[in-house]
Amino acid sequence: MTTEMIRETNPAPTGEPHQETGPAVTVVIPTIGRPSLAATLAAVGSGPEILVVDDRPGESPEPLPVPGHVRVLRSGGRGPAAARNAGWRAATTPWVVFLDDDVVPGPDWVRVLTEDLVHLPEDVGGSQGRLQVPLPAGRRPTDAERNTAGLAGADWITADMAYRRTALEAAGGFDERFPGAYREDADLALRVERAGFALVKGERLTRHPVRDDGFWSSVRFQRGNASDALMRHLHGRDWRAAIGGHPGRLKRHALTTGMGLLALTLAATEGRRRRLAAAAGLAWLGLTAEFAWARIAPGPRTPEEMARMAVTSVVIPPVACAHRIRGEVKVRTGKAGRRS
Numbered sequence: 001m002t003t004e005m006i007r008e009t010n011p012a013p014t015g016e017p018h019q020e021t022g023p024a025v026t027v028v029i030p031t032i033g034r035p036s037l038a039a040t041l042a043a044v045g046s047g048p049e050i051l052v053v054d055d056r057p058g059e060s061p062e063p064l065p066v067p068g069h070v071r072v073l074r075s076g077g078r079g080p081a082a083a084r085n086a087g088w089r090a091a092t093t094p095w096v097v098f099l100d101d102d103v104v105p106g107p108d109w110v111r112v113l114t115e116d117l118v119h120l121p122e123d124v125g126g127s128q129g130r131l132q133v134p135l136p137a138g139r140r141p142t143d144a145e146r147n148t149a150g151l152a153g154a155d156w157i158t159a160d161m162a163y164r165r166t167a168l169e170a171a172g173g174f175d176e177r178f179p180g181a182y183r184e185d186a187d188l189a190l191r192v193e194r195a196g197f198a199l200v201k202g203e204r205l206t207r208h209p210v211r212d213d214g215f216w217s218s219v220r221f222q223r224g225n226a227s228d229a230l231m232r233h234l235h236g237r238d239w240r241a242a243i244g245g246h247p248g249r250l251k252r253h254a255l256t257t258g259m260g261l262l263a264l265t266l267a268a269t270e271g272r273r274r275r276l277a278a279a280a281g282l283a284w285l286g287l288t289a290e291f292a293w294a295r296i297a298p299g300p301r302t303p304e305e306m307a308r309m310a311v312t313s314v315v316i317p318p319v320a321c322a323h324r325i326r327g328e329v330k331v332r333t334g335k336a337g338r339r340s
Contacts (some may be wrong), residue, residue: 022114023095025162028087030055030080031101033064036209041066043105048113051091052101053083055291081184083172084158088173094165097156098179103131105160106205116202117162123168125197126189129204140300143309144217148210155244156189156199160206163192175234183227184197186243190235200238218312222320225250229327230336250324252287253317259284260318288313288322 027044030053031037037052045052051072054061057077064072073085073090088096095117099105106112109129116127133149135141151157171191178184189199213220225297228248231239240247259280266277292313299305330336 007062022118024093025049025095025097025113025117026051026088026091026093027097027099027141028091029099029101030051030075030083030087031064032056033061034101036102036211038065039104040099040101041070043107043152044099045110047110048097049091049093051087053087055080055083073153078176079179080158080181081178085173085176085208087274088163088165088168091165095162096165096168097160097162100159100208102209102211103159104207104209105129106207109204109206112164112204113202120164120200122247123196123198124169124200125164125192125195126156126199127162127202127205128156128161128199129202131157131159132205132207133210134207135210140298142214142299143295145210147218147221148208151208156185159208160204161185162202164197167195167197169187170197177230177336177339178227180223180227182224183231186245187231187234189244190239215308216312219315219319222316222323225320226327226330229278229324229331233331233336250320252291253320256284256287256291256317257321259285259287272278288317291317 026049028051029037029040033054033056041050046067046069051073052064052066052070053073053075054064055075055077066072071090073086075086084098087098097113112131116129120127131152131154133145135145135149145303151159171188171194173188174184175187178187186230193199228250235242263277263281263284266273266280269277292309295309295313296306299309327336
């Protein structure tokens with residue numbers, strides 16, 4: 001489905017006065033219909049133009065419960081990159097602000113957004129809001145909560161990111177080969193900078209609540225390793241440093257997975273190979289225990305959290321490696337598709 005095929009399900013209101021304050025902006029919010037969207041929309045208010053891109057799959061899902069001043073487009077379940085492309089291409093304002101559907105902009109967000117953008121020189125292509133992740137008081141954060149808290153220090157993420165339309169056009173928008181909400185924003189930022197635009201941090205505040213995504217959320221998160229393969233293909237070996245990231249654990253995951261496979265392979269043999277199997281098994285156990293403790297130690301260490309960390313620390317290394325291999329195969333065989 002191309003952008004031209006996107007259907008608008010809630011057209012823009014006509015005949016209503018529009019109050020112009022500072023540079024004209026359109027707020028684009030891709031969504032899969034999460035209940036948190038209501039709080040996001042309420043926090044933005046009715047000042048700027050708001051365009052919600054409904055990315056739920058299927059031809060005729062139930063209409064989204066949005067206020068009347070909010071425009072809604074359908075993007076057909078093609079992922080957040082495609083949904084954001086549909087949104088900014090449908091907008092006509094010189095600035096487009098991307099918000100996630102689970103963030104809550106601060107009470108004076110629109111005013112501070114205007115102050116962030118109004119005096120920026122033409123060579124500044126983007127302005128990022130400051131993200132706050134409220135953590136529970138009175139106890140240490142869980143592994144999942146710490147991962148979310150890491151967003152507060154991340155660069156150029158689209159939880160709250162304003163882009164000048166000319167910068168989006170110069171970069172070609174989001175790369176729709178990134179299937180999920182992972183790395184597609186970092187990839188765009190690198191291409192915007194490569195097009196000659198600077199990116200800056202603004203003063204507006206947006207809160208990103210921590211969600212409970214279930215027992216296996218950290219395992220599902222490993223799908224991002226396939227996107228890391230695409231980032232390396234597009235931006236070279238030093239792409240992590242270019243986005244201000246930190247080295248991951250993939251090499252250790254590969255070693256852990258290799259030791260586990262070696263132990264299983266040799267376990268059915270006899271003699272010296274069985275001793276090698278035992279050694280490989282001990283190495284796997286030690287690596288797995290180190291990984292589990294690295295996740296348990298900073299946390300609340302409740303029985304539930306420790307059980308989750310123990311189980312998922314066994315599963316994550318092979319799953320991470322499998323997703324990375326899948327990503328490498330797609331990139332090298334051309335099955336990742338075109339940017340769109």
